[in-house]
Amino acid sequence: MILVTGAKGQVGSDVCARLQQQNRPFLGVDIDALDLTDETAVNAFFASHQEITSVIHCAAYTAVDKAEDDYERCFAVNAYGTMHLAKACGSDIELLYLSSDYIFGDDGFDPLETDDEPEPRGIYAKSKFMGEAAVRMLCKKHYVVRTSWIFGEQDRNFIATILRLADTHDTLRVVFDQIGAPTYSRDLAVLLCDMIESGKYGVFHATNEGECSWFELAQFALRLAGKNVTVLPVTTESYGAKAPRPKNSRLSKRSLDEAGFSRLPTWQDAVKAYLSHRKEQNQ
Numbered sequence: 001m002i003l004v005t006g007a008k009g010q011v012g013s014d015v016c017a018r019l020q021q022q023n024r025p026f027l028g029v030d031i032d033a034l035d036l037t038d039e040t041a042v043n044a045f046f047a048s049h050q051e052i053t054s055v056i057h058c059a060a061y062t063a064v065d066k067a068e069d070d071y072e073r074c075f076a077v078n079a080y081g082t083m084h085l086a087k088a089c090g091s092d093i094e095l096l097y098l099s100s101d102y103i104f105g106d107d108g109f110d111p112l113e114t115d116d117e118p119e120p121r122g123i124y125a126k127s128k129f130m131g132e133a134a135v136r137m138l139c140k141k142h143y144v145v146r147t148s149w150i151f152g153e154q155d156r157n158f159i160a161t162i163l164r165l166a167d168t169h170d171t172l173r174v175v176f177d178q179i180g181a182p183t184y185s186r187d188l189a190v191l192l193c194d195m196i197e198s199g200k201y202g203v204f205h206a207t208n209e210g211e212c213s214w215f216e217l218a219q220f221a222l223r224l225a226g227k228n229v230t231v232l233p234v235t236t237e238s239y240g241a242k243a244p245r246p247k248n249s250r251l252s253k254r255s256l257d258e259a260g261f262s263r264l265p266t267w268q269d270a271v272k273a274y275l276s277h278r279k280e281q282n283q
């Protein structure tokens with residue numbers, strides 16, 4: 001039985017849908033059923049669900065800018081919540097932990113390898129890196145999957161925000177000097193479900209293929225959606241988000257290839273698929 005945490009979130013909901021489609025036994029929980037910050041509750045949950053053999057851990061505190069002030073809650077969920085889970089998994093239960101490109105603080109141009117030096121800069125980034133450390137130290141059978149720039153059906157993502165803003169603004173300012181890859185939660189869910197129970201433990205990077213800036217992503221999505229709005233490229237510094245972000249989020253897929261996992265589709269195909277699915281749902 002596979003336990004999915006964060007089952008109501010972007011990735012968690014798509015992971016549950018994928019497992020359902022594959023007819024695999026799973027249990028999806030979110031904070032209302034299991035608050036990961038409560039260690040006693042986590043231990044009691046595992047004691048009463050002896051059938052759990054694997055965990056896909058999608059739950060997290062993901063409000064990157066808010067975390068700069070709300071650091072206690074961010075660490076409680078991402079670092080300590082993950083630690084409780086990893087401890088409960090121990091040496092028997094396998095655990096797949098989702099991490100982030102933000103654990104790197106790189107401003108260069110080369111794709112980052114899984115063993116490149118981490119340099120988490122903001123509170124969210126540090127909390128995710130502490131989660132990684134807890135998983136590596138406390139859970140023997142682990143997969144760490146670093147991903148980036150997720151968009152999913154729940155419309156709490158960059159593309160949905162840009163499309164919404166285009167209806168009320170003539171001009172949008174979008175950062176052009178952070179380069180990475182958008183990741184469609186549906187595509188990621190397919191990989192995560194292939195990975196869990198594979199026994200190919202390790203650290204992996206997984207995003208849609210190709211690279212772009214937030215500015216290019218905004219332009220591409222707006223064009224596809226037929227929205228006529230001026231997009232102005234701005235620097236990270238002039239945009240002035242509260243939390244620091246790396247300029248280089250290019251993640252090398254070397255370890256994914258070496259383990260024989262399939263790469264995700266290109267980000268352009270992923271954005272097309274997302275927008276057409278969105279259109280179908282709104283009809």
Ligand SMILES: NC(=O)c1ccc[n+]([C@@H]2O[C@H](COP(=O)([O-])OP(=O)(O)OC[C@H]3O[C@@H](n4cnc5c(N)ncnc54)[C@H](OP(=O)(O)O)[C@@H]3O)[C@@H](O)[C@H]2O)c1
Pocket residue numbers: 005006007008009010011012030031034035036037057058059060061062077081098099100101128147148149150151
């Ligand atoms: N979003 C991105 O761009 C991005 C990029 C790189 C990596 N990641 C990582 O990918 C994973 C999935 O991200 P996502 O975008 O799918 O996140 P999401 O949509 O924010 O979903 C996270 C879920 O976890 C729940 N949660 C929060 N605190 C919890 C707690 N104490 N106990 C149990 N559940 C709790 C949230 O509930 P509430 O909504 O009620 O808080 C939410 O349903 C996370 O590990 C994230 O750090 C995300």
